[in-house]
Amino acid sequence: MSIREVEQAAAAVLPRPVWDFVSGGSGAELTLAANRTALDRVRLVPRALRDVSACSTASTLLGREVSMPVATAPIGYHQLVHPEGELAAARAAKDAGVPFTVGTLSSFPLEQVAEVGATTWFQLYWLRDRALSYELVRRAEDAGCSALVLTVDVPWMGRRLRDVRNGFSLPPEVRAANFTVDPASEAHRAVPGASALASHTSTAFAPSLSWADVQELRSRTKLPLIVKGILDPEDAVRAAECGADAVVVSNHGGRQLDGAIPAVDALEAVCAAIDGRVEVLVDSGFRSGVDVLKALALGASGVLVGRPLLWGLAAGGEAGAREVLGLLAEELRDALGLAGCANVSEASRLRTGRGPLPLDRATKHDEGIPR
Template sequence: MSVADSPSAVTSTPLVCVADLERAAADRLPPHIWDFLAGGAGDESVQALNRSALDRLRLTPRVLSGGTATTAGRLLGHETAMPVAVAPMAFQRLIHPDGEVATARAAAGAGVPFVLPMLSSRTLEAVAAVGGDLWLQLYWLRDRGLLLDVVRRAELVGCSALVVTVDAPVMGRRRRDIRSAFALPPTVTAALLDGAHGRELHRATANGSALVAHTAANFDPSADWSDVAWLRDSTALPILLKGLLDPRDVALAVRYGVDGIIVSNHGGRQLAGAIASITALPPIVAEADGRCPVLFDSGVRDGADVLCALACGADGVLYGRPVLWGLATGGGTGVRTVLDLLRDELREALTLAGCPSPAAARGLAWASV
């Protein structure tokens, strides 16, 4: 029986930290699916760098702030329970039968946006039906007609933003997937794309990864800023670019009408040798200078990490792999447990740092040691 067809186990003990769920998810999932979820590009040193760079950050707390902090904030003009959105992560039916529907429902219950991956294993319409604040991730498809069709569907179902991943002109070399000859089982499909655009996903290839073959056939490595202009002219939805690390790209993003920036190295899954996302964040915040929101992604594990990102100038954070650990171990209930834990940790971190709200975290002094 595949993971996509098997029932979920619900955690039987109180969750103290998400690292407990990481171990449980690794034990539960078949090795090739765990490697797809956990792996990175090359020797995976960028993943380790994301964590070590966050771990080196130290904050100087304030005192006598007058009570317990609130975690409530705003993202793209919408009220949120905390300044966090669930990051786009592909093919969630590999992890649980309900896949992205379960994750979206948990995010809605937790009061945070859910970024539906373009490589979703549930349809856009099925995910939108659960309610909540839904954003849609896009890749630059060679088939611009199909890309525009997905955008129109997003508009019809009420998505509130488009998140264009711009750091994946080609797929990063992920050694774990190559070694396992990763391919999707027949029960899991790229549900937002038609069958002709997803057939490569079910066949292992000469280099060992069906995902590489799929992206090579369907993603457009020639995309440039003129494509951003085309998309901006094609929709009134807010557009965020995900994958910026160089401040020089900020001015271009603003010039082409982008509504937000997500500082990200794709969780260490794209360029082997990239800088840590948290290292890139302060210079990008300085360059943006309030002209558009700046969000942070890659390596976030707990509320203290969220606080560090806010102190470094981020307006919000995307939360990734721990959500899938919750999905693997408890389905939608597991995801909600992870998000509730994150909110509790953030509230505690804000309170201990003397910040009455997430917005106040920008006033914290910080240093990398």
């Protein structure tokens, strides 16, 4: 009936270390909790006496038609939660009519994921091996991916204490399938009191990524370029100046800088600074169709949804992932109509406000989830 219930179902079946890896954040998880708090405080002002008898969630993202203004967010290693991993999730996205973002650290090769037939975006982590980064871009182009998502907020992985306490590492059957020589092999070496995945990313990812690299990447590919991990309006403007086609306002779901501003609180300023020059997407904490409507009202073109898709995959495989996307579509249509919007474009004209935190949200973000 809700994404919350899917989350509970996933928590009941996933091993504790995997659950913590998927659902945890960095540091004291202040930003992780703040993402949800900020969304809960956004209030919509519905319009009355509007004809919503033909209410539609259809929209476009990067010039392509989508069933709703939603895409899946890039998340690595889907096989941690289900054997069919990214393949099952991509099939669910195809059926739902939304783009699927396959990551650099996908547990199936990007070509195999693209063959599913969904509108596929490829997410790129900037690697120390620059030639390998460009090789991944070429492969994404050859595989028919329709956009490139450059993640810019991970010079190294944030200090995720749940993973550290669990001594989290990848099981042998899960690997970074986009590489002939698996650069994530270090991520399989369990060390008590350390995150093997953090060790891996510190050696594989390039903390030197700069605007010059974004410009160089723009010159090397004709794919639409999405810059993901933007919170400051000045960075959004710089991304547009470097040739980006879209930015994603994101704090990496609370998994990088703990204490960073909630993405939804950064959204309006970014949209104002961009002033329509490129599309503005947003992620980090979105869990319902009402959340999507809030993002649209605040100026976003669409929302990337991450953890809920993995929860659905964990709880019910491909059918579970499809159920999550179906719930979002149903909830969004309901929210649009009740707000007096016959379509997605009308949502951008809704007024918003900020209210107090509901009492049932004034507790730790994952209270009540079974362990």
